[in-house]
Amino acid sequence: MYGAYGWGSAIVIFQIVCIVHAIRNRNSSWIWIILFFPFIGSIIYLATEVRGVGRGGRKLAGQLVDVVQPSRKLDALRAKLEHAPTVNNRLALAEECVRHKLYDEALQLYETSGAHRDDPEVLKQRAIVQLEMGKHADAKATLQRLFDVQPRERTPAMRLLYARIIEAHGDMDATLEAYEAARPGAIGDEVRCRFAGALDKAGRRDEANAIYTRIVKESAQADGRYRRENREWIQTAKAKLDKKEAS
Numbered sequence: 001m002y003g004a005y006g007w008g009s010a011i012v013i014f015q016i017v018c019i020v021h022a023i024r025n026r027n028s029s030w031i032w033i034i035l036f037f038p039f040i041g042s043i044i045y046l047a048t049e050v051r052g053v054g055r056g057g058r059k060l061a062g063q064l065v066d067v068v069q070p071s072r073k074l075d076a077l078r079a080k081l082e083h084a085p086t087v088n089n090r091l092a093l094a095e096e097c098v099r100h101k102l103y104d105e106a107l108q109l110y111e112t113s114g115a116h117r118d119d120p121e122v123l124k125q126r127a128i129v130q131l132e133m134g135k136h137a138d139a140k141a142t143l144q145r146l147f148d149v150q151p152r153e154r155t156p157a158m159r160l161l162y163a164r165i166i167e168a169h170g171d172m173d174a175t176l177e178a179y180e181a182a183r184p185g186a187i188g189d190e191v192r193c194r195f196a197g198a199l200d201k202a203g204r205r206d207e208a209n210a211i212y213t214r215i216v217k218e219s220a221q222a223d224g225r226y227r228r229e230n231r232e233w234i235q236t237a238k239a240k241l242d243k244k245e246a247s
Helices: 004-024 027-036 040-050 055-068 073-083 087-099 105-111 114-118 119-133 137-148 156-169 174-182 191-203 205-221 224-229 231-246
Strands: none
Touching: 004 027, 004 040, 004 174, 027 040, 040 205, 073 087, 087 105, 087 114, 105 119, 119 137, 119 156, 137 156, 156 174, 156 191, 174 191, 191 205, 191 231, 205 231, 224 231
């Protein structure tokens, strides 16, 4: 029925209709999606804004908006906090700032969260931000505060974070001890890979290479999901072993 030219014209007309609808309904953020993704963007706009077809369409639409306008959610959360300066809005903005690596802004938000400053989740996020900013002493103090306030929060993930903070201080014996303590109950290859890296720095290369070898060997037997979730650490282990072979 339609040749290539006919389909192209139909898509352009479809785009124009969606753009006009978006302008009339003050959905300007959609215009870029419709322009950058001529067919699928228009389909999702139609499904989400015109027919309201549900959560899946809205989620996919939101992901497309994030591709075209990465700071859209950040700007919206800033505006929301300015309009309603609640603790929940402050913490939501701080979390989004971390995602964008805006650590100064995130830390300020966490440190001005009032009575929630000692909330375990806030303390966790503050310690992560402080580590990323190179504030190693502050990160250690924050994590120690977390353990004092809520001893049950000494989880494998928090023990790993603590080991990373100790490693940043440069005390190798304490670092190895902290990574050893982080290993029980840990899920995934990050702890093993970071521990191997610390062993390598300490000159214990045979032990480090043995861990890297186990990571690579076990990853070959793991399912696809595990390999995807641990891709960074598996690749690091392979790179370390390749470097050893090349030397």
